[in-house]
Amino acid sequence: MQAVEIIGLTKYYGKARGIEDINLSVEEGEIFGFIGPNGAGKSTTIRLLLDLIHPTKGSAFILGRNCFTETQEIKKHIGYLPSEINYYDDMSVKELLNFSANFYDLDCSQEINRLCSIFEVDKSKRIYSLSLGNRKKVGIIQALIHKPRLLIMDEPTSGLDPLMIKRFFDVLSEVNRTKCTIFFSSHVLSEVQRFCHRVGFIKEGKIMKLDSMENLRNQTLRKVKLELNSIRENINISGARDIKIEGKAIEFIYTGDSKRLITGIGQMDIRDIWIEEPSLDDIFLHYYGEV
Amino acid sequence: MNIYKKEIKRNLKSTLIWTGSMSLLNFLQMTAYPSIVTQTKALEQLLSKMPKELVAAFGMDKLNMTEILNYYGTKSYALLLLLGGIFSIILFSSIFIKEKDEKTIEFLLSKPITRNQMITEKIAAGLTLIFLFNVFVSIITYISFETYKGSEDYDMHVFILLCIGSFLLDLIFGVFGAFLSAFFSRGKTVTSLAIGITLISYFIGILSGSSDKFNRLKYFSPFKFVDSVDIILNKRLDNTLMIITTLTVITVITLTYVIYNKRDIV
Numbered sequence: 265m266q267a268v269e270i271i272g273l274t275k276y277y278g279k280a281r282g283i284e285d286i287n288l289s290v291e292e293g294e295i296f297g298f299i300g301p302n303g304a305g306k307s308t309t310i311r312l313l314l315d316l317i318h319p320t321k322g323s324a325f326i327l328g329r330n331c332f333t334e335t336q337e338i339k340k341h342i343g344y345l346p347s348e349i350n351y352y353d354d355m356s357v358k359e360l361l362n363f364s365a366n367f368y369d370l371d372c373s374q375e376i377n378r379l380c381s382i383f384e385v386d387k388s389k390r391i392y393s394l395s396l397g398n399r400k401k402v403g404i405i406q407a408l409i410h411k412p413r414l415l416i417m418d419e420p421t422s423g424l425d426p427l428m429i430k431r432f433f434d435v436l437s438e439v440n441r442t443k444c445t446i447f448f449s450s451h452v453l454s455e456v457q458r459f460c461h462r463v464g465f466i467k468e469g470k471i472m473k474l475d476s477m478e479n480l481r482n483q484t485l486r487k488v489k490l491e492l493n494s495i496r497e498n499i500n501i502s503g504a505r506d507i508k509i510e511g512k513a514i515e516f517i518y519t520g521d522s523k524r525l526i527t528g529i530g531q532m533d534i535r536d537i538w539i540e541e542p543s544l545d546d547i548f549l550h551y552y553g554e555v
Numbered sequence: 556m557n558i559y560k561k562e563i564k565r566n567l568k569s570t571l572i573w574t575g576s577m578s579l580l581n582f583l584q585m586t587a588y589p590s591i592v593t594q595t596k597a598l599e600q601l602l603s604k605m606p607k608e609l610v611a612a613f614g615m616d617k618l619n620m621t622e623i624l625n626y627y628g629t630k631s632y633a634l635l636l637l638l639g640g641i642f643s644i645i646l647f648s649s650i651f652i653k654e655k656d657e658k659t660i661e662f663l664l665s666k667p668i669t670r671n672q673m674i675t676e677k678i679a680a681g682l683t684l685i686f687l688f689n690v691f692v693s694i695i696t697y698i699s700f701e702t703y704k705g706s707e708d709y710d711m712h713v714f715i716l717l718c719i720g721s722f723l724l725d726l727i728f729g730v731f732g733a734f735l736s737a738f739f740s741r742g743k744t745v746t747s748l749a750i751g752i753t754l755i756s757y758f759i760g761i762l763s764g765s766s767d768k769f770n771r772l773k774y775f776s777p778f779k780f781v782d783s784v785d786i787i788l789n790k791r792l793d794n795t796l797m798i799i800t801t802l803t804v805i806t807v808i809t810l811t812y813v814i815y816n817k818r819d820i821v
Contacts, residue, residue, distance in 0.1 A: 277819070316820040317820060336672075339665060346665075350657055350661070352561075364666065367557055367668065
């Protein structure tokens with residue numbers, strides 16, 4: 265079954281564009297990364313999935329159920345972490361987590377204790393006294409306590425320190441092993457690169473590309489750096505783009521046949537050469553142009 | 556029940572403060588009653604010097620102030636209606652608007668509940684609190700009646716009608732508060748509007764009583780739906796006005812549900 269299926273989903277806020285004709289599906293058990301700059305429509309898509317906002321056009325399904333008519337049933341099985349964490353200030357962490365747990369017909373106390381100790385959260389503290397990072401941790405715990413089948417997380421790592429980010433991804437890997445699907449949005453590319461099975465690039469409300477992480481890295485998209493013995497004005501290799509020349513150093517992104525690349529480089533007076541797998545940043549740049 | 560409990564807990568403190576202050580105010584007003592009775596003549600002289608419109612506006616022309624119900628109806632009760640109305644509209648609007656203002660609504664609606672369920676539980680919590688407010692204030696007022704009535708007795712039936720009237724008024728303003736919060740998304744806007752609406756309808760009420768020319772205006776002021784002079788003179792709640800009250804409450808609640816369901820949670 266598909267964990268998430270989005271068909272022709274469009275949302276306008278009055279005349280302002282939210283998203284346009286998004287088509288997307290995420291398999292059960294998959295980790296899907298949703299990438300795009302601020303204002304691209306990531307949060308809009310997520311809010312539509314949660315029935316927080318109403319679509320202008322199109323449909324969406326979670327675990328086979330209609331997001332806009334069966335939202336209550338769907339929400340029994342999803343955990344949601346919003347990008348901005350806002351909770352009832354006057355509650356303690358314990359009260360908030362219990363309040364959250366009471367919505368599900370489950371005993372979540374064990375899971376609450378376990379996650380609070382992993383993330384080093386003091387349950388007796390009041391929400392208003394928590395730092396941004398600690399609030400985020402409470403948000404993460406809150407999204408996980410009822411063992412959801414789908415986790416929707418909007419910018420989950422912002423505000424967390426590196427140690428907690430590591431623990432966070434450890435926990436996510438662990439829940440993913442129990443078949444939990446993870447759908448998260450981010451603009452931190454390295455974590456998506458490390459963690460996701462598949463990514464979707466979104467820009468100006470439209471999906472630019474959907475691909476498996478592996479494909480993206482293998483798509484013979486190469487980052488080439490050369491150091492020459494003499495200064496050249498330009499290079500003549502078809503398939504090279506984003507060419508940057510600084511004195512004797514040349515840097516470019518190459519797509520296409522590897523042989524042609526080698527032949528092209530072979531004709532130049534090179535002193536040193538680096539051919540690297542592109543980082544997602546480069547891929548990102550490749551799809552978005554200037555970021 | 557989860558949201559209901561949370562709202563009761565969150566708003567209990569402010570409800571207690573309002574209830575305490577209102578009870579105290581009512582009680583203190585009553586302590587002055589015995590001396591009013593002895594000074595009736597002086598008071599009647601004073602009233603005769605005041606402009607007729609002003610005396611009529613506060614309903615003091617029709618009632619004999621030396622009866623305890625009349626004294627209560629024209630003084631404390633009027634204040635109870637005004638302050639109770641303000642309390643109720645602020646309570647209901649904050650029960651709803653705080654979720655939007657503090658952006659907790661996103662968290663709440665990611666839980667397995669429908670918006671309708673959420674609205675129902677919140678309205679139920681508000682109703683419970685204004686009910687407690689009215690019951691407690693009524694009990695204290697009853698005690699003050701028993702303490703200061705002197706040798707005269709009063710009509711318990713009318714007293715209870717006044718208590719019901721106060722609750723009905725709070726109910727009307729309460730649902731308006733919920734409605735405002737469904738319609739607008741900023742807490743500041745809603746609070747100012749809520750207090751504004753209450754005060755304006757209070758003054759419309761006063762205006763409608765000041766002369767026959769403005770009598771029709773009473774249909775636009777909930778304060779006149781449960782007017783103490785009417786209740787004390789007729790010993791009943793006015794049928795037409797009760798129908799208007801019921802229709803208003805039902806319409807406003809329905810609109811609250813409809814609008815809340817249609818709105819985007821941004």
